[in-house]
Amino acid sequence: MYEQVSHSLLNAILDDLKPEIRRQDLRHFYTRLGANFYAIYSLFFTLYGHREDFKPQMLSLVETMAKGYITRSAELERVDILREQDHNWFLSQKWVGMALYTNGFADNLDDLADKTPYFQELGINMVHIMPILMCPTGKSDGGYAISDFRQIDDRLGNMNDIRRVAEEFRKRDILLVLDIVLNHTSDEHEWALKAARGESRYQDYYYIFDNREIPDMFEQTMPDIFPESDPGNFTWNADMQKWVMTVFHEYQWDLNYSNPAVFIEMLDIILFWANHGVDVLRLDAVAFLWKKIGTSCQNERNAHLILQLMKDCCQVTAPGVLFIAEAIVAPVEVIKYFGEDAIIAKECEIAYNATLMALLWDGIATQNTKLLYQGIKNLPAKLERATWLNYVRCHDDIGFGFDDNDVRAVGYEPFAHRKFLVDYFSGQFDASPARGMVFMRNDETGDARICGSLASLVGLESAQESGEPALISSAVNKILLLHSLILSFGGIPLIYNGDAFGVVNDYSYRDDPSKNNDNRWIHRPKINWERAELRKKQGTMEYTLFNAMKKMIAIRKETSAFADFNNRELLNVNNEHLLCFIRFNYQRPSERVLVVANFDANPQYLDLDDIGGRGANLNGRFVDLYSGSKPDTYDRWIVLQPYQFYWLTIM
Ligand code: GLC
Ligand code: GLC
Numbered sequence: 001m002y003e004q005v006s007h008s009l010l011n012a013i014l015d016d017l018k019p020e021i022r023r024q025d026l027r028h029f030y031t032r033l034g035a036n037f038y039a040i041y042s043l044f045f046t047l048y049g050h051r052e053d054f055k056p057q058m059l060s061l062v063e064t065m066a067k068g069y070i071t072r073s074a075e076l077e078r079v080d081i082l083r084e085q086d087h088n089w090f091l092s093q094k095w096v097g098m099a100l101y102t103n104g105f106a107d108n109l110d111d112l113a114d115k116t117p118y119f120q121e122l123g124i125n126m127v128h129i130m131p132i133l134m135c136p137t138g139k140s141d142g143g144y145a146i147s148d149f150r151q152i153d154d155r156l157g158n159m160n161d162i163r164r165v166a167e168e169f170r171k172r173d174i175l176l177v178l179d180i181v182l183n184h185t186s187d188e189h190e191w192a193l194k195a196a197r198g199e200s201r202y203q204d205y206y207y208i209f210d211n212r213e214i215p216d217m218f219e220q221t222m223p224d225i226f227p228e229s230d231p232g233n234f235t236w237n238a239d240m241q242k243w244v245m246t247v248f249h250e251y252q253w254d255l256n257y258s259n260p261a262v263f264i265e266m267l268d269i270i271l272f273w274a275n276h277g278v279d280v281l282r283l284d285a286v287a288f289l290w291k292k293i294g295t296s297c298q299n300e301r302n303a304h305l306i307l308q309l310m311k312d313c314c315q316v317t318a319p320g321v322l323f324i325a326e327a328i329v330a331p332v333e334v335i336k337y338f339g340e341d342a343i344i345a346k347e348c349e350i351a352y353n354a355t356l357m358a359l360l361w362d363g364i365a366t367q368n369t370k371l372l373y374q375g376i377k378n379l380p381a382k383l384e385r386a387t388w389l390n391y392v393r394c395h396d397d398i399g400f401g402f403d404d405n406d407v408r409a410v411g412y413e414p415f416a417h418r419k420f421l422v423d424y425f426s427g428q429f430d431a432s433p434a435r436g437m438v439f440m441r442n443d444e445t446g447d448a449r450i451c452g453s454l455a456s457l458v459g460l461e462s463a464q465e466s467g468e469p470a471l472i473s474s475a476v477n478k479i480l481l482l483h484s485l486i487l488s489f490g491g492i493p494l495i496y497n498g499d500a501f502g503v504v505n506d507y508s509y510r511d512d513p514s515k516n517n518d519n520r521w522i523h524r525p526k527i528n529w530e531r532a533e534l535r536k537k538q539g540t541m542e543y544t545l546f547n548a549m550k551k552m553i554a555i556r557k558e559t560s561a562f563a564d565f566n567n568r569e570l571l572n573v574n575n576e577h578l579l580c581f582i583r584f585n586y587q588r589p590s591e592r593v594l595v596v597a598n599f600d601a602n603p604q605y606l607d608l609d610d611i612g613g614r615g616a617n618l619n620g621r622f623v624d625l626y627s628g629s630k631p632d633t634y635d636r637w638i639v640l641q642p643y644q645f646y647w648l649t650i651m
Helices: 004-016 027-048 054-070 074-085 109-114 116-122 159-171 190-196 213-219 260-274 301-317 331-338 354-366 370-377 404-409 414-425 460-466 469-488 507-511 519-523 529-536 541-558 608-614
Strands: 097-100 126-129 148-152 175-180 184-186 234-237 242-245 252-254 280-283 322-325 350-352 387-391 437-439 449-451 492-496 568-570 578-584 592-598 604-607 622-624 637-640 645-650
Touching (some): 004 027, 004 054, 027 074, 027 260, 027 301, 054 260, 109 116, 116 541, 148 260, 159 175, 175 260, 213 242, 242 252, 260 280, 260 301, 322 331, 331 354, 354 469, 404 414, 414 449, 449 519, 469 492, 469 592, 592 637, 604 608, 637 645
Parallel strands (some): 126 175, 322 350, 350 387, 387 492
Antiparallel strands (some): 184 252, 234 242, 437 449, 568 578, 604 637
16 A cells, blocks of 8 residues: 555655665565555554654664565575465465474484474474473473573574474475464563563563552453463562563563564564574464453454564565464454454464364264354354464363353353363263363363373273273274364364374373473373384284374375365254365365264264255265275265264265
8 A cells, every 4th residue: 555654754764774784685675665564654653653762663673674684595585485476375285284392202403303204204294393492491381481582492402403404394395383482481581680680671571560559450350371370460579579460370471562672572583583494483372462451461452463563574574484373262353363354364374273173172072063063153254365273182271262152052051061071071071081181270260171182082091091992993083083174174284293193191290390280291292203113013003093194184185175265165964973064176166075074982874965955966976085985875875983084075
């Protein structure tokens, strides 16, 4: 958009830029800045226009982008240009992700680089390496309490190692995903240390208060994130004799984005990592970026404006880099992290689909898909150039954050239903084979979440103890069922470290004092590569599971109907145990895949009359992409074994 005020300002700013910045060849930079400047200026003005230092801050923002551009390598700029030309590149079905901790997957970053062939073996071409930056020992929140945003944790390696990983990945067309922890720093970060020493410039980087007056006002409406280990949202700092806002752990100080200097520092860090060859940045806990008295301090409008501004600025310098929003919030809120009032995504291009994740677990516990169906039906439509990250498990807990209206609409009472789910997965419900743990029960609200590895939650751990082959195979089938859905739903599937060969809970965290008050460690295992070798040995559970996953991934990549272009039609098929949807090729809509999944422990059938006009006369013409053969039928029914799925195409 051409707008005169901001353009004359842009010219003035460009004249003012430091001479060493001006001398460089900034052709692409100018074009992109020109295209985005109106948006950047308006957002920066909305957030910070009332401040006396607005102009110098605006100059410093443009300088940060220019500096980032100048240090971007020719190779990365080439990638930027290719991605600009093919701007829907990440919506393709070809991408399949995995999330892992460096020292859970390998010994360190160097060893991880050596293990790259494993990703190719399985078909993974996007790897989220969880936080690798400097963190104090014992006060790290699994890497999410960073004390230096530009240093690698020396237990994991150094800058050369991550460079090697990035190169190794780029050579093999694997995308590198790293975290940017935007919401807080460790209390041992230099800014926090300076603040604690009384430097007011750095005290302004955080939310710091002399007494309880304002903290108490905030507390009235702020929920507790870790009520068992870290109740309350403020921590007393004896050095300063002041209160600091600490929403997560007491050693994680919340950054104050009402200060433009904080925004610019964090943008600089984003560009630093973009220039180290990171393809996708996972922005951690984005819902929390803006704090306002009288609110839950989550999903605030200004949090969205900050993300839009980050995106617009990053696009000027490193347009090939994507953002993932990690916002584990209500379905109507999650969708806003793609951007509101827009056609094309303008905040984060990718968002965790926590809604689908929680709904899938509901299906497993109830053996029934009515809530799953209802929740998917009400999943708001995404914007263009936006996609979901579909996952079953990750390094965090599972919260049953469904929309209460959906829960009621299918006939459950929300409180009782959530209690059932927590009891089911923590194994307190008699008929449950699950071996999960309750995470952060909040006695005041009755809320609780669940931890546990995928394998243990679907009953593999208890089945292996019983030694019953039928129970083991039923757990393996549940793992495959869940993955068949995240691989076909639309979006990028994200497989969690260890899930491709059924790694169960790891109880060793209980002996580690820095971990034993956080049972999320139960599902952050270290891969035993000797055991993982069993994936090559026919007849083992690992072989069955791994090879089935590998096959599904390969088929997904070949099935263009699985790309993500709002090309899914959910079907109501009059069978409460089945989830059924059609995926079609958005360019050739006649190319369709009918996805059917049976969540029940008993065989079920799909009545072809129930899939509308398309169904009845198609009997006999279906082929299952996964098995390569015709599905089992009986009369006009397609029959599914317990926990079986089909990806049916028409011959
Ligand atoms: C994110 C991370 C989680 C961490 C939290 C606080 O949600 O996924 O592990 O505890 O942020 O940084
Ligand atoms: C925050 C994160 C969520 C995580 C939780 C920590 O709410 O957004 O992902 O599960 O912290 O348990």
